[in-house]
Amino acid sequence: LYSAGVIEFVVRYRAGARTSRIRIDAGGLGRLGAFARRLSGAGRVVLVSDRRVAALHGAPALRSLERSGFSAGLVALPSGERTKRAAALARLWDRFAAARLDRRDLVVALGGGVIGDLAGFAAATYLRGVDWLVVPTTLLAQVDSGVGGKTGIDLAAGKNLVGAFHQPRGVLVDPGLLRTLPPRQRRAGLAEVVKTGMAADAALFAWIERRADALAAGEVGTLAGAVARTLRAKARVVARDEREAEGGGRSALNYGHTLGHALEAAHGYRGLLHGEAVAIGMRVAGALSQRVAGLAPESRAAQDAVLDRLGLPERMPPTPLARLLAAMRHDKKRAAAGVRWVLTPRVGHASVPRLISGRLVRAALLEAGALA
Numbered sequence: 001l002y003s004a005g006v007i008e009f010v011v012r013y014r015a016g017a018r019t020s021r022i023r024i025d026a027g028g029l030g031r032l033g034a035f036a037r038r039l040s041g042a043g044r045v046v047l048v049s050d051r052r053v054a055a056l057h058g059a060p061a062l063r064s065l066e067r068s069g070f071s072a073g074l075v076a077l078p079s080g081e082r083t084k085r086a087a088a089l090a091r092l093w094d095r096f097a098a099a100r101l102d103r104r105d106l107v108v109a110l111g112g113g114v115i116g117d118l119a120g121f122a123a124a125t126y127l128r129g130v131d132w133l134v135v136p137t138t139l140l141a142q143v144d145s146g147v148g149g150k151t152g153i154d155l156a157a158g159k160n161l162v163g164a165f166h167q168p169r170g171v172l173v174d175p176g177l178l179r180t181l182p183p184r185q186r187r188a189g190l191a192e193v194v195k196t197g198m199a200a201d202a203a204l205f206a207w208i209e210r211r212a213d214a215l216a217a218g219e220v221g222t223l224a225g226a227v228a229r230t231l232r233a234k235a236r237v238v239a240r241d242e243r244e245a246e247g248g249g250r251s252a253l254n255y256g257h258t259l260g261h262a263l264e265a266a267h268g269y270r271g272l273l274h275g276e277a278v279a280i281g282m283r284v285a286g287a288l289s290q291r292v293a294g295l296a297p298e299s300r301a302a303q304d305a306v307l308d309r310l311g312l313p314e315r316m317p318p319t320p321l322a323r324l325l326a327a328m329r330h331d332k333k334r335a336a337a338g339v340r341w342v343l344t345p346r347v348g349h350a351s352v353p354r355l356i357s358g359r360l361v362r363a364a365l366l367e368a369g370a371l372a
């Protein structure tokens, strides 16, 4: 009965004494102020959003904060990945200073992963760290970017090259906010839900299989259930491996991402959404898992069938094979004979990355549609 009530749980991170309170609450944006008040004694809040999200959901967020006694101001940045850059970060620092935020005050991020990463990093660095809350508004951000504490910005040289781990005090997930999300963004977010099932939670995968049509249609109660289950699974993995140790359990969540990241990079981060690239990456990782890790053919077929039902792409757009292989090596910071892939021998049990020979990778990529 995830859709009916409010769910709350606390993630405790072993390293440091940090905890994050996760609240999943349909309609909860109107209770943002009360949630923030339970977690913070701040007087001032800077609410950071993008223009599109601010226009849709900024006013109720501000009202709620003010009702709970915060003096709150809104900063609305341009929408899109280009905002996750040093220039916008500097703008935020200046706005924090102008608002006279002090060490006890609070930053609240209201938006997708771009705003979460940027505002979180601004909070991590301003005065060497002020508390922050995040209200993720895309499905991707609700299932992926709220938990784990990764914050940061892009450089011209590549994505996410500068950042810090800074756990938010709280994550307020309001699945009702997904009503205004474009369907393509919703589908891309669902790819991460499937990934979490395939990588770390067989029960979640079975749950998705039973509800793929409602998920594809954007039924909010079902999306809420998917978010709750995905967050719990991710929190379980991340709490054990907060800093993503080499070979640590968290790397399982990179299932589908070796190719996904390379594909995004090879296309200059245009055209394909992250989740779409990951869906293609999972199909190829599934094929490799079947070949070398013992994944049962029917499990691979089940994965691909769910991705189909969710409307996620099957073949990659034409991509020069050489560019793709180069991007893959760069992503993993290794110029070795092969590329490291997270594979899964069974649904829900992705392993630490293993080296796959160039020959095998090449064959799988050609099968998936990369051009020689």
Ligand SMILES: NC(=O)c1ccc[n+]([C@@H]2O[C@H](COP(=O)([O-])OP(=O)(O)OC[C@H]3O[C@@H](n4cnc5c(N)ncnc54)[C@H](O)[C@@H]3O)[C@@H](O)[C@H]2O)c1
Residues within 6 Å of the ligand: 050, 052, 053, 056, 079, 080, 081, 084, 111, 112, 113, 114, 115, 117, 137, 138, 140, 141, 144, 145, 146, 147, 148, 149, 150, 151, 159, 160, 177, 178, 179, 180, 181, 182, 185, 274
């Ligand atoms: N920190 C992490 O662990 C983590 C995990 C995954 C992704 N990320 C990062 O997240 C970013 C991608 O996030 P994203 O996909 O959320 O992109 P995004 O933040 O750019 O949002 C996508 C688009 O949807 C719009 N939007 C957001 N919420 C909406 C809503 N409720 N209604 C209508 N429109 C809405 C935004 O204005 C934007 O145009 C990338 O930079 C990625 O690196 C971080």
Ligand SMILES: [Zn+2]
Residues within 6 Å of the ligand: 144, 192, 257, 274, 278
């Ligand atoms: Zn991802």
